[in-house]
Amino acid sequence: MGERHYLVGTAGHVDHGKTELIRALSGMDTDRLKEEKQRGISIELGFAHMLLPSGRQVGMIDVPGHERFVRQMLAGASGMDVVLLVIAADEGIMPQTQEHIDILTLLGIPRGIVVINKADLVDDEWLDLMDEEIHNKLKDTAFNQAQICRVSAVTGQGIDDLRDIIDNLLSEVESKKSIGPVRMPIDRVFSIQGFGTVVTGTLHSGTIELGQELAIEPSNLLSKVRSLQVYNKKVNFAGAGQRVAVNLAGVDVSEVVRGSVLVKPKVFKVGNILDLKVTNLTTAEKPLVQRQRVRFHIGTTEILGRLHLLEHKEINPGGEGFAQILLEEPVLAAPGDRFVLRFYSPTFTIAGGKVLDVAELKLKRFKESVLAQLKIKDQGDPLDLLEREMDEPRAAKDLANRLHVNLDDLAENLKSLEEQERLEIWSEDDVALYWAKKDAETWREKLIKVVKTNEQEFPLRGGISREELKTRLGILWSHRRWQMILEQGSARKFYKISGSKVQTNEGAQIPLSIMKGLNDLRSLWQTVKLMPPELSSAAEKCGIGKADIQEYAGYLCDQGEWVFISGFYFKSEDIQEAKQNLIGLLGLKGEVGVAEVRELWETSRKYTVPLLEYFDQQRVTQRKGDKRILGKI
Known part of the structure; x- marks a missing residue:
């Protein structure tokens, strides 16, 4: 699945030691501006990285704590996987701490750690009181289960524990x-x-590669990736979760503003109207009202807009409802994106929620059909819902029945998933089968793991049988679908198929001890010609366990070195030589008996008779009474 990448960030009141904490954890100073160093506060986002005890290398982002720079804080917080809520031991939770908590809750940041910093400035009794106060104040927030860690970024106290x-x-x-x-x-x-122009950000999804064409939205500027850096090192590609610096060709720095988004062209929607699920903060002093002018924050973007409430006349503190935002400028957004609303003036956080879609039209208020559609979108992005139904290959008709949608709407969503590289298309008897890419990849990983394990346990079997593999994977598809998917997977070079056996592309690695046994058998068969010994006696001579000798013989047959005829194993070269000699004798005499052939091959009747019957089956010869004549090959 590839290496995973994560981003850890800070939040908290101004001068509570966020920048010092990042420096203590990473050894890097994130204050890069002259003004920041002079004033001793962060103004812009700061970036660092550190290596954790597990070997994970994580990006770090330091956000400003001053109320005047919440816009910058919002830009940084949108990509965090874990947030460190920094609270100074000598001050406790302050107003800006509370606003940051509200913002992080609205953005749905998945995990948080409460860091009581400046522990060196107070005694243990005070720290215990601070612990209790923080627990009480955070019990109704997203941080109610967050672990509390006491540190001093100056002395290093607790920093190692925090890393763990x-x-x-x-x-x-x-x-x-x-x-x-x-x-x-x-x-x-x-x-x-x-x-030339360099843009930086946290890659939310996908992989950026050198030479790749990308678009800057919402301006629809096309550019190519000239070079890439991750953690100040040049790389050929960068994956989701990493902090990335991208050098873009053919774009002037004046054409790119912070708040733009670097994306794969023609995938994401851009518009001025967004369908929303809005939640008003419980701490808000007033309800949200129709046509209220607000500051809309999404990703690194801030745009002014007006609320268009669809479900309620107003949304009271702690309440939620469906709405649209009518923006003064276009924005790129996707279903499921989190956003934050701030009061127009003075600026403070009042609400937030989830984007349901980019809309083309302003919707009518209080209309049941409109609200019904929004409820469906709220249950999940239609593409996500469709993706979940494609946990195995399914035909369009089956998917339409499962989701209760018509085939035209389904076709449009399938096309979107294909363009976003979230879909694989397979087939069964010329009927297209749709399979979510993530599920298909997981399935293949499981399949290859089973095949590889089998090769390690039984390196001489030449793979695992198709039916045994189906049983091991717990596949419930029809036999035909299983066989067709399996064959197509081989054609796409995910693995190899040899007859009824499935193999990894690399094939089995035969241990030296087994290889010695094979070579001993080969040497023995060089001397026996057309009078091969019983396998049990051959096993004893070659030091191979009697329970294992059949595996060795099967392997040599699979490799084409041996041929199994009526209970005996002959060397393929000897069979070919016997065949040519027999044809030559028949060419001279026209017909021959068993005794003449036995003398020709210098073997006994025990082997001659089954060999002649084998050649009869191969139509090399034809039996005529007690004699053989040439067959019709």
């Missing part, structure tokens, strides 16, 4: 998808002399 906690927490977090289309919100834009 981060490491353990990341093992529970699902990494971002590298198999989907490229999507990277841009949080920095600058120019380097001799190289």
Whole structure:
């Protein structure tokens, strides 16, 4: 599945030591601006990286804590996998701490750790009181189950423990998808002399490669990737979850603004109207009202817009409802994206929620059919719902019945999934079968693991039989579908098929001890010609276990070195020589008996008779009474 990449970030009130904490964890200073160093506070996003005890290398993002720079905080928080909520031991939870908590809750950040910093400035009794206060204030927030870690970024107290906690927490977090289309919100834009425009951000999905054509949205600027850096090192590709610097060709720095998104062209929608599920904060002082002007934050973007409430006349604190946002500028968005709403003036966080879709039209309020469609979208992105139904190969008709949709709508969604590289198309008797890419890849990994394990256990069997493999995988498909999918997988070079056996592309690695036994059998058969011994006696002579000798013989037959005839194993070369000699004798005499053939082959009747019957079956010869004549080959 490839290496996983994660992003750890900070949040919290100004001057609670977020930047110092990042420096203590990573050894890197994230304050890069002259003004930041002079004032001792972060103004822009800061970036670092560190190696955790497990060997994970994670990106780190330091966000400003001052209320004037919440926009920058929002831009950084959107890509975090784990957030460190930093609270100074000598001050406790402050107003900006609370707003950051609200923002992180609205963005749905999956995991958090509460870090009580500056523990060196207070005594243990005070820290215990601080623990209790924090627990009480966070019990109704997304951080109610978060672990609390006491540290001092200055003295290093608790820093190693914090690294371990981060490491353990990341093992529970699902990494971002590298198999989907490229999507990277841009949080920095600058120019380097001799190289041109560089954009940076956290890659939310997909893989960026050198030379790849990408688009900058919502401006629809096309560009090619000239070079890539991850953690200040040049790379040929970058995966989802990594902090990436992309050098773009053919784009001027003035054309790219922070808040744009670097994406695979023609995949994501751009528009001025978004369908939303909105949640008003329980801490909000007022309800959300129709046509309220707000600041809309998504990814690294901030755009002004007006709320268009569809379900309620107003949304009270703690309430939620369906709405649209009518934006003053276009934005790129996708179903499932999280957003935050801030009051227009003065600016403070009031609400947030989930994007349901990019809409073409302003919808009518309080209309049942409109609300019904929004409820369906709220249950999940239609593409996600369809993807979940394709956990195995299914025909379009089957999918339409499962989802209760018409085939035309289904075809449009299938096309979208194909364009986003989330879909594989297989077939059964010329009927297209649709399979979610992630499920198909998981299935193949399981299949190859079973085949590989079988090769390791039984290296001489030449693979695992198709039917045994089907049983091991627990496949319930029809026999025909199983066979056709299996054959197509081989044609796509995921594995190999040899007759009835499935093999890995690399094939079995035969241990030296077994190879010695094979070579001993080969040497023995060089001397026996057309009078091969019984397998049991051959096993004894070659030091092979009697229970294993059949595997050895089967392997040599599969390799074409031996031929099995009526209970005897003959060397293929000897059979060919016997065949040519027999044809030559028949050419001279016209017909021959068993005794003449036995004398020709210098063997006994015990082997001559079954060999002649074998050649009869091969139509090399034809029996005529007690004699043989040439057959019709």
